[in-house]
Amino acid sequence: MKIRTKIALVFTLMTGTILFLLSAFVYVVSSKHMEEHFLTRLKVSASIAAESEFEDETNLVREIRDRHLQKLRREKEWFFEDNSSFPREVLKALPRAPTSFIENLMDRGSAASREGFEYYTGFRYQSASTNGKQYFVIASAYDEDGEENLLFLRTMLIIGFSVSCVLVFALGRLFANRIMKPIADIISKVHEITKTNLSERLGSAKGNDxxxxxxxxxxxxxxxxxxxxxxxxxxxxxxxxxxxxxxxxxxxxxxxxxxxxxxxxxxxxxxxxxxxxxxxxxxxxxxxxxxxxxxxxxKKQKIERLQLDELLMDIKINFDRRMPANKVRMLVQAQEGNTTAYCIVGSSVWLELAITNVIQNSIKYSDNKEVLVTLSSSEQHCFVEISDQGIGIPEEDMRYVFEPFFRGSNTGPYKGYGIGLPLAARIVRLHAGELQIFSKPNTGTKVTLKFNASRDL
Missing domain, CATH: 1.10.287.130 (Signal transduction histidine kinase, dimerisation/phosphotransfer (DHp) domain)
Incomplete structure (x- = not known):
């Protein structure tokens, strides 16, 4: 399955879930509201029926009710004396009435219940006209309008949900295609790039996204x-x-x-x-x-914590032993109270080889003039700078200086194979460092080796 299809499906699933929850909320709230509204009408109708039964000697209330109050669907009223035979009589007259409705009516004096769209309400009634007797007034009716309204609402919600999901999926695919089009263009362009046209570049590298x-x-x-x-x-x-x-x-x-x-x-x-x-x-x-x-x-070499200042001193001693006439001068910036300022983690064998190669190049290409090796540090890095006053490197040769066997156009009189500097650069890179070269022909060259202080390899 492609990513654009996954995006559309996930988008549809999320939106569909929200729509389903919203539809369920609307349906439940509407159903509850219709139920309360119908029960209120039924209770009012039951109260009027009780007043008409026990208080209306002239039948005026009954006439007003019949003339002006809309009768509910299958509306019926019952009047029972409050005695021990009440439950039996109610079950006989209303066989479909819930048992809990009868029990609540007897315990609390009023109750309301429903079975599907059949509603029941009742209350205990007593007045002066009943000579102290208590009666139970029960009314029932069928909410036909509520059933039709909820059925219509449910149908509309289902249709709206289905159409919305289809529409959301279609829009999701549309937006996914638009979003993925730059990626598709990149993939297509990458497929066209081979070793024969590595100079080609992607044209979608503009912007901040x-x-x-x-x-x-x-x-x-x-x-x-x-x-x-x-x-x-x-x-x-x-x-x-x-x-x-x-x-x-x-x-x-x-x-x-x-x-x-x-x-x-x-x-x-x-x-x-x-x-x-x-x-x-x-x-x-x-x-x-x-x-x-x-x-x-x-990476198989022994990795240890070492001090760059001590390593430089060892290199200087080796040069003095092998080349007594060398003019290599070491300068270490003082770090008072900080004994770990020049501490790094790496292979002392490889680092000694890298620094030695760079210093040897400086000596050779400067005809043994003074070579200054400076060690300094910042909060997170250590720097070894090797400066000479030699022949320098022509600008057109700078891009090839790390290429094995490459030798500058001005190095003809000097013996060499073009290995020392690439070897040093590879060692420094292996230690997660950087090797930078700044040079001008007939002026000199400065090589900077940058290491992360106390970095774990």
């Missing part, structure tokens, strides 16, 4: 998919190039060696080339394995 929000979300997803496909395509091309280049060089040297006898010096030279290219191939393969391991094994 949920449908516009959904369309905007789809467009954002398509942006990410398009970028991912582009990155994947470029990655395959670059990876193939990086792997084929050393393999071609190795195979070429082997062919040269095998083509004819050579002098020992030439064999040594060819073996040196093969060794260089093989190591290059090993480095590229190792970088690829390390990059892929972040995606598949990153």
């Amino acid at each position: 949920e449908i516009a929000e959904m369309a905007a979300t789809f467009n954002d997803m398509l942006d990410r998919l398009e970028t991912t496909f582009e990155l994947q395509s470029n990655f395959i091309g670059n990876a193939s190039h990086e792997l084929n280049t050393p393999l071609t060089a190795i195979l070429g040297e082997v062919e040269i060696i095998r083509s004819a006898p050579r002098r020992p010096e030439e064999y040594v030279e060819s073996l040196g080339i093969i060794d260089y290219e093989a190591k290059k191939l090993r480095d590229v393969t190792s970088s690829l394995l390390r990059l892929s391991s972040i995606s598949y094994e990153g």
Whole structure:
């Protein structure tokens, strides 16, 4: 069942329930009102009948009653003495009268009851003309008009309820179709989008409602998919190039060696080339394995609570040990009285690798000029800023900096494989953080790593 049908059915069910309750209320109140009105008329008729029976010696009341008071359908009056034989006489005269009516009449002195549309009323009567005797006056009548009116009302309510439900369902379908039309358009458009036309976008992303929000979300997803496909395509091309280049060089040297006898010096030279290219191939393969391991094994690393300031100090010590001539300078903003200001949750191994890669890039592309590493924090985040005075990144290359194997157009003189920065970005993203780059050619580059303070992964 489609959503638009479900919406129409639910709307009809809700409205039908309200209409049913309203119709039942109208019917019950109308029935009660007719009952009270008819009983009032019957009681008045019974009182006039009693006065005519016991007080009207000249028959004047009877004449006025017969002339001016409308007689009720099957109206009858009975007069019984209040004695022990009263119940028996009543049952004999009124076999259909309810037993409770007789009992209430004897106990309370007045009563009213009904059986279907047959009404009964009675009261105890005593006056000076009865010589102290008490009588029971009982009247009954059939409410034919009430029966017809209630039957007509019930028929109209049923017809009105049925027509209203059909009309509500039709209107529900109409409004459901109008409501669901943008969604149907989105579904149709999404079906048309394939990997060959990922540049297409949904046109329903305008407005502030949920449908516009959904369309905007789809467009954002398509942006990410398009970028991912582009990155994947470029990655395959670059990876193939990086792997084929050393393999071609190795195979070429082997062919040269095998083509004819050579002098020992030439064999040594060819073996040196093969060794260089093989190591290059090993480095590229190792970088690829390390990059892929972040995606598949990153969450298997030991997750612990760690201090970023202590981690930066360890990284600085390692750089001083491996590169004594480095000009890396650490600056940690003081957080007096707050020992957990730089506390985050993550893998110290991966975070050390990410920060080390960024610092190594800064050292390499600034020709070992000063690299400033600044650690700061806010109430909810920690920031690691790594600034250099290097060659910078051209503006046209900025969109590709996180693509594996991509190298900037101005990095020709520098050795590298284009793995360090994408690897760092993936590690930071794995820790629910952000990596941002601000750079100008021939001015320098600033890389900002943003982490959530004490965030549970």
